Amino acid sequence: MIVILLNGIVMMLSLYLIYIWVPPAAILGETSRIVYLHVPLAWVSCLAFAVAGIASLSFLKKSKINYIVYARSSAHIGLFFSILTVITGSLWAKVMWGSYWNWDPRETSITLLLLLYIAYFSLQQIVSGNPKAPMLESVYLIIAFVASPFLIFVAPRLYPTLHPEPVINAQGQLMLDTEMRLVLAISLVSFTLLYYILLGLWVRIYVLKSKLHEE
Amino acid sequence: MKLYAIVTAMQFLAQTDSNYSKTLFWVSAVVWCGIVCYLVVLHRKIKQLEKRVNGKK
Amino acid sequence: MVTVKASNLSKRYTRMLFRDMSFSVATGQSLAIAGPNGSGKSTLLKIIAGVMTPDSGNVAYWYNDKPVDTAYIRNYIGFAAPYINVYKYLTALENITFAIGTVDDDAVQLLDVLGLSPHSNTMLMFYSTGMIQRVKLALAFLKKASVLCLDEPGSNLDEQGKRVLFSLLEKVQPTTAIFIATNDAHELNFCKRSIVLD
Amino acid sequence: MIKALWRNIQKDILIEFRSRIIVSIVLSFSVIVTISIGFATGGIINSPLLHAAILWIIIFFSGMNTLSHVFFREIEESTALFGVIHYPAVVIYLSKLLINCCVMVVIAIMVIIIYVFVISVSVYHGIYLIAILIAGSLSLAFATTVIGAIAALAGARGGLFTILAFPVVLPLFTVAIQSTARCFEQQVFSPLSAIIFLLAFSMVLGMVSYLLFPYIWREF
Numbered sequence: 136m137i138v139i140l141l142n143g144i145v146m147m148l149s150l151y152l153i154y155i156w157v158p159p160a161a162i163l164g165e166t167s168r169i170v171y172l173h174v175p176l177a178w179v180s181c182l183a184f185a186v187a188g189i190a191s192l193s194f195l196k197k198s199k200i201n202y203i204v205y206a207r208s209s210a211h212i213g214l215f216f217s218i219l220t221v222i223t224g225s226l227w228a229k230v231m232w233g234s235y236w237n238w239d240p241r242e243t244s245i246t247l248l249l250l251l252y253i254a255y256f257s258l259q260q261i262v263s264g265n266p267k268a269p270m271l272e273s274v275y276l277i278i279a280f281v282a283s284p285f286l287i288f289v290a291p292r293l294y295p296t297l298h299p300e301p302v303i304n305a306q307g308q309l310m311l312d313t314e315m316r317l318v319l320a321i322s323l324v325s326f327t328l329l330y331y332i333l334l335g336l337w338v339r340i341y342v343l344k345s346k347l348h349e350e
Numbered sequence: 351m352k353l354y355a356i357v358t359a360m361q362f363l364a365q366t367d368s369n370y371s372k373t374l375f376w377v378s379a380v381v382w383c384g385i386v387c388y389l390v391v392l393h394r395k396i397k398q399l400e401k402r403v404n405g406k407k
Numbered sequence: 408m409v410t411v412k413a414s415n416l417s418k419r420y421t422r423m424l425f426r427d428m429s430f431s432v433a434t435g436q437s438l439a440i441a442g443p444n445g446s447g448k449s450t451l452l453k454i455i456a457g458v459m460t461p462d463s464g465n466v467a468y469w470y471n472d473k474p475v476d477t478a479y480i481r482n483y484i485g486f487a488a489p490y491i492n493v494y495k496y497l498t499a500l501e502n503i504t505f506a507i508g509t510v511d512d513d514a515v516q517l518l519d520v521l522g523l524s525p526h527s528n529t530m531l532m533f534y535s536t537g538m539i540q541r542v543k544l545a546l547a548f549l550k551k552a553s554v555l556c557l558d559e560p561g562s563n564l565d566e567q568g569k570r571v572l573f574s575l576l577e578k579v580q581p582t583t584a585i586f587i588a589t590n591d592a593h594e595l596n597f598c599k600r601s602i603v604l605d
Numbered sequence: 606m607i608k609a610l611w612r613n614i615q616k617d618i619l620i621e622f623r624s625r626i627i628v629s630i631v632l633s634f635s636v637i638v639t640i641s642i643g644f645a646t647g648g649i650i651n652s653p654l655l656h657a658a659i660l661w662i663i664i665f666f667s668g669m670n671t672l673s674h675v676f677f678r679e680i681e682e683s684t685a686l687f688g689v690i691h692y693p694a695v696v697i698y699l700s701k702l703l704i705n706c707c708v709m710v711v712i713a714i715m716v717i718i719i720y721v722f723v724i725s726v727s728v729y730h731g732i733y734l735i736a737i738l739i740a741g742s743l744s745l746a747f748a749t750t751v752i753g754a755i756a757a758l759a760g761a762r763g764g765l766f767t768i769l770a771f772p773v774v775l776p777l778f779t780v781a782i783q784s785t786a787r788c789f790e791q792q793v794f795s796p797l798s799a800i801i802f803l804l805a806f807s808m809v810l811g812m813v814s815y816l817l818f819p820y821i822w823r824e825f
Contacts, residue, residue: 222380229373251773261765267821271755274820275755278813279772281809336396340399458689492683494616494687
């Protein structure tokens with residue numbers, strides 16, 4: 136319960152800071168506030184993916200069933216947040232560069248993450264009856280987990296000729312001064328706490344589901 | 351869960367009275383409604399499952 | 408001299424197949440596993456052969472009183488069962504070279520005894536089920552392993568085939584530990600000891 | 606170890622050539638797609654990047670039809686247990702991996718020959734092109750072999766395999782396309798960085814798959 140309360144307070148604080156307190160960035164004005172939402176969303180999707188990868192790895196090592204529950208729950212949250220990130224990203228790109236989609240390296244890596252989640256869940260659907268399902272899922276997740284850093288090396292080299300360098304590269308290289316950086320940090324913390332709560336909810340769902348099947 | 355409902359309501363209030371740009375409004379609307387609905391859906395799912403588990407015992 | 412020691416094995420699918428199953432079989436002994444269909448005979452045999460892990464308990468292999476690492480158990484086991492399919496696009500000899508490595512004169516002689524030598528160069532897709540069963544038995548016996556696991560070895564065999572099977576079993580009995588999962592009366596009383604799964 | 610590996614490979618090669626499923630699928634797929642693109646564009650595509658993209662898409666999708674077939678046949682005819690009782694899972698993995706590599710390299714070479722024949726493309730750096738094609742197809746095989754096993758064990762025919770393999774393979778896909786595009790341009794360039802990336806990618810995934818494969822290829 137404390138975590139929920141704590142997160143409630145931090146969330147409200149970050150909300151207040153984002154929408155009212157922090158000074159808008161030089162050129163972008165109001166829309167620059169979206170950074171404080173978009174970046175944490177992307178961060179949580181990656182965090183969820185990493186947690187799912189590590190959970191699958193430990194499931195392989197110790198093959199205790201609750202690790203696979205963590206991997207699945209974390210993947211659920213990751214899927215939801217990566218969808219949100221893609222939506223907010225493209226909405227914002229509409230303003231920044233005038234088109235909903237223009238192959239910015241950040242966008243492609245998040246989309247790849249979304250593709251990975253979709254692939255993972257389609258696998259999960261198909262193997263749900265199979266006794267080897269947990270093993271198949273975690274092996275695939277580990278393969279994806281190992282392959283994903285490679286894209287980070289590839290992303291900046293992606294179609295370098297077509298990619299216009301914006302005044303402010305909207306994803307991360309924003310010239311953040313101290314206040315903005317502080318607000319971003321708080322927002323990141325509040326979203327991570329939110330992730331933690333959602334993880335607890337999903338784990339609860341899986342535990343209840345397995346209880347149901349057992350009887 | 352009610353906490354989040356209040357938080358989002360407050361956020362909308364902060365929105366409407368000041369002249370923030372439309373995109374910011376849309377983006378925050380998408381984000382916050384998404385999260386709140388997600389929480390509510392999960393919460394209801396848990397309640398439902400708990401009812402069925404207790405029902406079975 | 409090999410000993411296969413199983414200690415409180417248990418395995419559960421939708422229902423508990425068997426619980427705390429313990430036995431020990433040494434070279435020269437044989438154990439039959441009987442029980443109605445779906446009682447877990449094959450599962451138990453797979454666990455003994457090291458191809459499936461039990462929910463609890465374990466199977467220990469001792470060769471000349473030295474424990475055998477689980478990764479190398481497969482070299483000590485000859486396994487023939489209806490659920491182990493041979494490659495239809497390969498001929499009998501090719502299957503043997505794949506599984507055993509070389510087709511030596513023992514192999515040729517055994518194929519002759521099993522009446523397979525005239526067809527040993529045709530693909531198994533053209534074989535009858537009885538002949539396929541004989542190929543499977545040949546593969547298990549040719550392994551010359553110190554443990555022999557057979558799941559319904561007599562299935563699809565005609566009288567002459569069964570006679571050959573029992574003569575082979577008698578021949579290898581002194582030097583191997585034999586496990587047979589079956590409901591066939593003749594095979595059951597071939598084995599000295601037996602377990603019944605319900 | 607080597608003898609065991611050779612026996613597995615020999616078995617798979619014999620079966621593949623006798624059943625001739627892979628060979629017919631691959632040949633027909635790559636020929637049909639290349640020719641249809643030839644028809645559509647009348648053989649005139651000016652941008653090198655487009656050439657490279659089309660080339661790699663053909664290679665990727667013909668690979669997708671075949672790479673999981675090696676495992677799927679074992680599951681379909683339930684001969685997997687037969688292999689497992691005689692050989693450790695790693696030997697089975699290595700033999701299937703080598704077969705997939707050969708299949709992919711053959712696909713790549715065949716596709717490039719048909720492509721150059723059907724669609725007028727000016728290749729300025731032939732040797733580089735071949736090197737990148739081989740490195741790319743090898744890394745495709747390395748990256749997707751275990752995913753092929755997963756798709757086969759999941760019991761889904763081709764569709765699932767493509768969905769699962771695409772996001773994992775995307776990084777090397779983009780690098781391969783970019784470096785192949787440069788082969789169709791005049792100015793000199795060194796494909797070394799691309800080839801190193803492709804091989805590094807496949808080494809890492811190959812190693813991880815080597816460790817993971819025994820966890821899924823058991824208990825049939």
